[in-house]
Amino acid sequence: MSRILVIEDEASIRRVLIKILTEENKNYTVEEAEDGLSGMEKIKNEDYDLVLCDIKMPKMDGVEVLEATKKVKPEIPFVMISGHGDIETAVNTMKIGAFDYISKPPDLNRLLNTVRIALDRKELVTENKRLKKKVGKNYKMxxxxxxxxxxxxxxxxxxxxxxxxxxxxxxxxxxxxxxxxxxxxxxxxxxxxxxxxxxxxxxxxxxxxxxxxxxxxxxxxxxxxxxxxxxxxxxxxxxxxxxxxxxxxxxxxxxxxxxxxxxxxxxxxxxxxxxxxxxxxxxxxxxxxxxxxxxxxxxxxxxxxxxxxxELNERRNDIPLLVKHFAEKIAEEQGTPAKEFSEKALTLLQEYDWTGNIRELRNVVERLIILGGKKIEEQDVKLFASK
Missing domain, CATH: 3.40.50.300 (P-loop containing nucleotide triphosphate hydrolases)
Structure with a gap:
């Protein structure tokens, strides 16, 4: 479901926008705010995938809402709603960070197309952030x-x-x-x-x-x-x-x-x-x-x-840290608690000749976690880590 907030002081235009959006896609959940101030409160307290925002409004205009939102939730795409005299202002809002603008009265096809593209972009940005977090975890030194x-x-x-x-x-x-x-x-x-x-x-x-x-x-x-x-x-x-x-x-x-x-x-x-x-x-x-x-x-x-x-053989002091890191990562991947390695087990691993370097160590740790006991002991290493 995509959550959309419509901030517009004219009730008739709010109704038209909500009707168009909800009839177009059943996965759109549309909420409304009658002025910029109440719209800003909703943005602070709720999570939205898109905001349609009028420019000229009492209490707080659309430009102020856009600027304030960019400070607290910059990832939310804004589509500005502009009257005939607001076109220049609408264009300037795109320099601030608005995704696009739509003139009043809204053209049906233009509105729906802009909303679809803006939501797709929001989803792409969210996915990119998720992937970067994943990559950051995978490539920890x-x-x-x-x-x-x-x-x-x-x-x-x-x-x-x-x-x-x-x-x-x-x-x-x-x-x-x-x-x-x-x-x-x-x-x-x-x-x-x-x-x-x-x-x-x-x-x-x-x-x-x-x-x-x-x-x-x-x-x-x-x-x-x-x-x-x-x-x-x-x-x-x-x-x-x-x-x-x-x-x-x-x-x-x-x-x-x-x-x-x-x-x-x-x-x-x-x-x-x-x-x-x-x-x-x-x-x-x-x-x-x-x-x-x-x-x-x-x-x-x-x-x-x-x-x-x-080579790993040149940095053996790092082996206990690497074993702990791999054990936690493998446990996370498998959805199981991380297994502890005894001091004697770690000492024995430090004495091995790691011709395959860190890649080989990672494979051995996974093998020990699968085949070893609740706690990986020296005997487990002798049984399952030997070449």
């Missing part, structure tokens, strides 16, 4: 070792800038997590973060995946398609395992970094893109450059800031 403190310090300094970052480290160390932290703490956090696993895409398709293609560019190109760079416009693109990217694709990425524009496969039309690039690799790119498998000029473009993520 856990650890108090000197290595992790150093990485956190670098992220705090580099995130607010647009500097390109190259993240290096073995598989499973948490390179993706570092990339997400940089994006979340940046000015681009409201924009998209698009991930591309360069190793998982066949070399003949990587250019199309990154830059898109036009219809007829190759056999299966049945329609125009935007690529990942366009999708990331205004945000961040994370090129994971960039060491596996083909040389021809590397050349196009280099151009995108140099000129801030790309062209789709099969097209000579340039498309401007505003994208921050974060790359990651588990390969030694210096060796790849010597072997003519990676472009040196691209490396220098990407490696403005270098972050090397240590």
């Amino acid at each position: 856990v650890g108090e070792s000197e290595e992790i403190k150093q990485i956190k310090n670098i992220i705090e300094k580099v995130a607010p800038t647009d500097a390109r970052v190259l993240i290096t480290g073995d598989n499973g160390t948490g390179k993706e997590l570092v990339a997400h932290w940089i994006h979340q703490k940046s000015e681009r956090s409201k924009g998209p973060m698009i991930e591309v696993n360069c190793a998982a895409i066949p070399s003949e398709l990587i250019e199309s995946e990154l830059f898109g293609h036009v219809k007829g560019a190759f056999t299966s190109a049945n329609k125009d398609r935007a690529g990942k760079f366009e999708a990331a416009n205004g945000g961040t693109i994370f090129l994971d395992e960039i060491g596996d990217m083909s040389l021809s694709a590397q050349a196009k990425v280099l151009r995108a970094l140099q000129e801030k524009k790309i062209s789709r496969v099969g097209s000579d039309k340039d498309i401007k893109v505003d994208v921050r690039v974060i790359a990651a690799t588990n390969k030694n790119l210096s060796e790849e450059i010597k072997g003519k498998k990676f472009r040196e000029d691209l490396y220098h473009r990407l490696a403005v800031i270098l972050i090397d993520v240590p």
Whole structure:
């Protein structure tokens, strides 16, 4: 159900608006307020998905209601209702944050279309906030070792800038997590973060995946398609395992970094893109450059800031914190109480050789929670965590 508030001092117009909305959609719950002051009280005390607000009203006009609402509940979309002489004011309210305005008497189709679009946008904003909270939970950087403190310090300094970052480290160390932290703490956090696993895409398709293609560019190109760079416009693109990217694709990425524009496969039309690039690799790119498998000029473009993520074996003191974090997260996912790990169990886990790094530790913790007792003891670790 969508809750809509109509703030209008003319009773006849209120009745028309309520009738139109409730007859159009049974999922609309419409409430009314006869002036700006009473409307503002309702907004403060209730949750609405949309407000239709007249501009000229006694006690408190529509502009004042809009300004006051933006301070307390900025996510509520406002559609202003304007008389003939209020059009200029209505347009100015959009600069303050109104979604749109509708002239009196309201045109039926225009009104319903505007309401639908405004409610869709509100739902999208709400969903984006929910996803950001979820992403924030999933990408929590856990650890108090000197290595992790150093990485956190670098992220705090580099995130607010647009500097390109190259993240290096073995598989499973948490390179993706570092990339997400940089994006979340940046000015681009409201924009998209698009991930591309360069190793998982066949070399003949990587250019199309990154830059898109036009219809007829190759056999299966049945329609125009935007690529990942366009999708990331205004945000961040994370090129994971960039060491596996083909040389021809590397050349196009280099151009995108140099000129801030790309062209789709099969097209000579340039498309401007505003994208921050974060790359990651588990390969030694210096060796790849010597072997003519990676472009040196691209490396220098990407490696403005270098972050090397240590192996878990190099930060064993963080293992108890990571175990606790994973145990709580797994319990939340499964809807069960979090299991406690004994000191001896944690000590034994710290002694293991974690060749699979944090990813392997997470799998072992989940295995112990499923197969171990109410409290995970040293014996459980010996039984179920051994390789």
